[in-house]
Amino acid sequence: MTHLTPMTMGQQFGRRSWAEPWKIKMVEPIRLLDRAGRERAIAEAGYNTFLLRSEDVYIDLLTDSGTNAMSDRQWAGMMLGDEAYAGSRNFYHLEAAVQKHYGYKYLVPTHQGRGAEHLISKALIKPGDVIPGNMYFTTTRLHQELAGGTFVDVIIDEAHDPANLHPFKGNVDLGKLEDLIKRVGPEKIPYVSLAGTVNMAGGQPVSMANVKALRSLCDRYGVRIYLDATRLAENAWFIQQREEGYRDKPIAAIVKEFCSYTDGAWMSAKKDHLANIGGWLAMNHEDLYETARNLVVIYEGLHTYGGMAGRDMEALAIGIEEALQDDYMSARIGQVHYLGELLSDWNIPIVKPVGGHAVFLDAKAIYAHIPQDRFPAQTLAAQLYLDSGIRSMERGVVSAGRDPVTGEHRYPKLELVRLTIPRRVYTQAHMDVVAEAVKAVYDEREKVRGLRMVYEPKYLRFFQARFEPL
Template identity: 50%
Template sequence: MPKTLIEPFRIKSIEPIRMTSRAEREQLLEAAHLNVFKLRAEDVLIDWLTDSGTGAMSSRQWGAIMEGDESYAGARSFYRLEAVIQKITGMRFFVPTHQGRAAEKVLFTAVCKRGDVVPNNCHFDTTRANLEYLGVDARDLVIAEGLQPALIHPFKGNIDLERVQALLKEHGDRIPFGMITVTNNTGGGQPVSMANIRAYAALLKQHGKPFIMDVCRFSENAMFIKMREPGYEHTPIRDIVKEMFSYADGATMSAKKDGMVNIGGFIVLKSEEWMDAVRNVLILTEGFPTYGGLAGRDLEALAVGLEEGMDEDYLRYRLRTAEYLGERLEAAGVGFVRPTGGHAVYLDARTVLPDMPVAHYPAWALCNALYLEGGIRGVEIGSVMFGKRLDDGTETYHNMELVRLAFPRRMYTQSHFDYAAEVIDEVKQQAAGIRGVRITKQPPFLRHFTCECAWVDR
């Protein structure tokens, strides 16, 4: 039996990559104020900035697009997607949004108030920002193992139930609901076990608190459960997914991940009362509840994509892809979050640049180095993304300095990953010459998207 796990698809359409030189990239990065978000996509060789909405759609999805009903209200495309989501989640009340952060904004606006506290394993950037914008305290309560990049643990995305219990005891009257993110994007794309989801749900129920899941990568999380959690080895992915959702009272999703589409998101709830409040905000901000900021063709593509994203052959290939790059990096002595997650490999900048002070933003510096050396665009998940500049000019720093290399779905082949491994190894060899940065301009929220930086002298 062959040991090589091949891509479970054939390529039907391609997009050329523009090759650039090191000298070109130096000029382009300077013009972008040392912020890879500001680069033009055409100037990037391998774009691993995010897996959100950047993948390839299938021929079935493209065919479904032609079925899109663009009626303003009551479009059949809405009801087709509604039926798929109700079947997958077991929840009755559903509205689409144009993407995940819109789902967060609508839900949080509807049910949160200033002074509330919301626990999560780890809030990702937009989740945290949407809560903090409303004056809500977003608490990260991932298990201790989830903060140790080199430590091997099958479910580093698990939430620390003892800390949740303590938070409920201290601030129970201020907690509108508890959240969990599957997989845990901030902490390395790490999965959450079914046992942890079940116990967390029971704890919240004991205190009368609803349980909301952020399910951007629910299919990948289900595959990790199948591969790593005893008792689920022979359980079909759809059944694992159904059990995961059965413990929740609602969910938000950026469908641009495991929905396998380029745009879209949704909110699904068990509570009609909450959905009434959600619809009021949705109409004000996103549009009528049967389109939620999306075209009918997008609803059709998502209905197909949610089903395709649960295919076990695809998921096995997807997880193996990240594992393969991890093996190449381990052989080269490059530090990364272990074990590899489902959608990305997270480089540990503190091990690649051990002598760089955190005040020079080592993960940001490593991001820039990857682009300069090989045209690879990743994203910093460290103190630029999650740190803050306080009123007195001092900075708070994140507990990890990571560079996420997130893989668009069904887009890159093994040779792209081999090339990336070589580039990362080259960067590691040149670590002593990599320069840190200082922030020269930043907005009050989500500064990593638009901040401007300058080199720090060595």
């Protein structure tokens, strides 16, 4: 079986265009505010793109979480919602889809991914525990800290270098992990927190060889592995394209094999599952299942709906099937890479290789004259909106937050702006507009001076912090 991707088609046939494996049935109007309107909107938002009104945004690349376009089959499934408080048939459809494609025995639904993060942290982490992982994610780490744990980054060093071309920059450094286990003891490690495609590193994948080796290492010390499967289907595409022995395997088979080396997973179904809301926690160990099944009733809802309506669970069950189709995934990642190639052609600094769900601008390189405590990535996101009404997201010092012990800013090596592509929403023409806007901002980079923070919430400050220009 040969998979023709946007990249391989060009190699095989010369210059041949490719198209998405769907056609448009309904449209949503968008508008571009004039410059004065954009200046007013970003000032009212405190130069934080999260605080912009969506009606004031032209092309919205803030996130791919819940912003996807659902298919006609998913919308039809919504009409089959069984809204019984207990025992909804849609829960059993979702459970069967997760068991079939991810391979886990037990399923606990949640309203979205952070609900699942909360449950697993509450169930497994004790004060003083250490949770190793392949780079932090904002909400995941906060839930781990609130449960009394400490996150420790054990990703390979290449992940912290935007220009490094390692094909699997999401890999766990097994030497770092083993050193940590020996230092603190396996009894202090409730689980390894493994992300399939590492968001904060630029959407970088984990290889199958790495997760196999990780399983072997953890088995030697009796440590469990739990997976953030939010974008695992995209991770599987990279394994298919880059790892020896997987070129002829379908994405669905790769996903199931990857999961087989882990003990369970949490999922923000607002990403890979092509829906607007939803999540789940799945596992093979009955002890965690019993605890999570009890906790979900307290924090989310009954164990057969977990904060979702029946119609939402049906949309997820159908979305799982659609997301694992090879032609869809090639088009989805192909669009992301198309934008990355446009920016690379203009020598605009981005994280390379381009990841699966977004193009990440290297704000530290673009605004080399702006120190990190003046928030270069936050500044770049604001400037991009001012130029073209395009909304993006900061992924740097603001997202990293403060050290809970010292109270000082955490200064990550990566200071990035994420251009996140919602699934099945925008066209190639939108990507052209985005690329030209980034170039326009890049060309004016020396005129920009940075921001100061004037309001900071206690938790996850990137969502609600406010700034003003220096």
